[in-house]
Amino acid sequence: RSFARSMLGFLGFIFWGTAVAQMFGGVSVILMFKNYRYLFQESYLSLPGWLALATALTLLPTGVLAVSISIKCSRNQQGTFMYLLLLLLCLEMSSAALACSYCVRTASQLESTISYLFHQHNWTCSQDPGNSAVDVIQRKLHCCGIHNYTDWLKASSLCHPTHVPESCCKEKHSLCRGDLGNVEQLSEEGCLKKLEDQLCFSMLYIFWSCTVLSILELLAAVSNGILMRCQPFHELRIL
16 A cells, blocks of 8 residues: 555656646647648647647646545545546547557648649749748748759749749858759758658657556556555445
């Protein structure tokens, strides 16, 4: 019993820390799909992020109950704690499954979507520079082209064959105008790989944090169960 109490108290503090980690993962996924909403039209893709936020908010009272039970056992608190653990397990499994599924699904669709945007950019040479979706992507991710800057050379409808958009320029080169004669001033990596890396990192972060947290919750459930065994069954009516 003493070990179960100590374990439960320790896990209570861990739950508070993991709540912050879950909140970070949820906010990063939501902001990513909001910032690149022209690439990801489906609004439900941010669902793993919202589930992670719900998990983070539920973890706060769960941690409080874990610490409280480790100090003084209460029948009502122990029953409520078990219900919260079950709710958390459902939220985390749903979030992890969706994150893993969306990572594979959106990565396969990303290339065609970004290729379409780059193609559309070639037909809008008269637009204000730096205002298109392509310019926003290249400036935020410090990238150039789909795979690299040579993608702009292959574009048959490019207005200036010897230049790429100024959004390809590295920030430290303030005088850069996208001249292909100064390739060292341009971002080297393509936007597709950077977008895929950012997408999969956010989704896999959600997946693994939910998986680890589920294991910790199972330990908390076992510890709480050991403490509950010492009480008569009729005193656990809340269950």
